[in-house]
Amino acid sequence: MRRIWIAGLIALTLGYSAIWLYAPLSPALLARLWFLPGIGLLGALVANTSGTGGGVVFVPVFNILRDSGVMALDRTQVVAASFLIQSFGMTMGALRWSTGLHAQPVAARAVTLRDFWRVIALVLALSLPVMLATQRLARFDPHDVLLAYKGFSILLGIAVITTTWTVNRTRPPRTDIASIDLLIVAILAVPGGFVTALFSVGVGELVALYLFIRHYPVVLCTGTAVVISAVSVLAGAPFHILSGTVVWEVVVLAVPGALLGGWLARPLALRLGANRLKTLDGGWILLSSLYLIALNV
Numbered sequence: 516m517r518r519i520w521i522a523g524l525i526a527l528t529l530g531y532s533a534i535w536l537y538a539p540l541s542p543a544l545l546a547r548l549w550f551l552p553g554i555g556l557l558g559a560l561v562a563n564t565s566g567t568g569g570g571v572v573f574v575p576v577f578n579i580l581r582d583s584g585v586m587a588l589d590r591t592q593v594v595a596a597s598f599l600i601q602s603f604g605m606t607m608g609a610l611r612w613s614t615g616l617h618a619q620p621v622a623a624r625a626v627t628l629r630d631f632w633r634v635i636a637l638v639l640a641l642s643l644p645v646m647l648a649t650q651r652l653a654r655f656d657p658h659d660v661l662l663a664y665k666g667f668s669i670l671l672g673i674a675v676i677t678t679t680w681t682v683n684r685t686r687p688p689r690t691d692i693a694s695i696d697l698l699i700v701a702i703l704a705v706p707g708g709f710v711t712a713l714f715s716v717g718v719g720e721l722v723a724l725y726l727f728i729r730h731y732p733v734v735l736c737t738g739t740a741v742v743i744s745a746v747s748v749l750a751g752a753p754f755h756i757l758s759g760t761v762v763w764e765v766v767v768l769a770v771p772g773a774l775l776g777g778w779l780a781r782p783l784a785l786r787l788g789a790n791r792l793k794t795l796d797g798g799w800i801l802l803s804s805l806y807l808i809a810l811n812v
Contacts, residue, residue, distance in 0.1 A: 516614045523610045527603055531770055538763035545764050548586065555600055555769030559776025562601065563608030564784040565796035566723035566740025568748075569773065570716025573597040575803045577765075578810055592762050595755035597715035599766040600773050602752045605745035607777025612738035615781055625732035630692045634722070634739045637701050639746055642708030642718045646747060649712035650754045665804040671724040672804065675797035679790050683730040688789065696729055711747050719744030724800065727793050737784055737792070 558572035565571075577593045580586040588596065616624060616631060700722050707718030723740035755761050784792055 551768035552772035555772030556776045559604035559773040563780030566737035567720040568716035568744040569601040570597045595760040596765045601748040603770045604773030604777040609742040609745035611781040626735040638704040641704035645708030646712040668804045672797040672800035679793040688732045
């Protein structure tokens with residue numbers, strides 16, 4: 516675990532240093548966007564405590580900033596910035612969740628390592644090819660997709676809150692993942708990869724919300740979704756870099772906050788407890804989805 520941590524921190528440091536060394540940065544724009552570390556911190560805290568991905572914060576917040584005239588980012592630039600920021604924040608969170616589980620004694624683990632990595636491998640095997648193909652082949656206005664996806668997210672968010680305080684309120688979490696749930700997360704992986712390519716968030720959100728509804732431990736719901744989201748954005752980021760759609764000033768300022776949020780998220784999630792975490796997660800998904808729908812109607 517120590518070697519993994521060292522390798523991960525070296526990779527994050529080298530990646531962030533490369534932006535300062537090689538990316539075209541405007542000092543004037545950096546000065547105007549001084550507040551972005553705070554947005555990066557908020558996005559990473561939400562993303563890595565819930566597993567839904569930082570796009571559930573970055574996309575609506577960047578849209579608000581654009582509409583208020585603070586930042587002139589088009590939709591493609593918003594998605595590109597979200598991919599790059601999450602590549603740092605979600606990777607930090609993935610390191611925290613995965614190494615934290617491995618470091619626990621076997622008797623203290625809420626889920627087995629086999630179930631944890633089986634969910635991750637199954638989802639990524641299906642979602643990554645769909646995401647990468649969508650990035651390169653999709654040539655349409657994603658407006659209708661956004662409305663349908665966020666409408667589905669609202670239903671999931673309501674279901675998470677409802678089941679948390681009714682049928683799942685007092686019964687203990689499930690321990691071993693059921694075959695039917697593996698089948699359903701595999702089915703969700705396909706549309707999840709599709710919407711992740713378009714909006715920088717999707718597959719982690721769908722997996723986390725479904726597993727929350729099914730009442731699995733937080734480490735399985737959130738931890739697997741964080742790792743899935745981290746691998747997804749890392750795989751999708753090169754497309755935006757090569758396309759030249761990344762506004763590097765946004766990324767370089769938001770990343771420090773995202774790294775801090777990724778570091779703090781796991782202990783915060785465990786401290787909140789399952790019921791409060793599920794309620795906050797479902798509530799954020801519900802409110803942010805309603806905002807994006809209202810913005811696009």
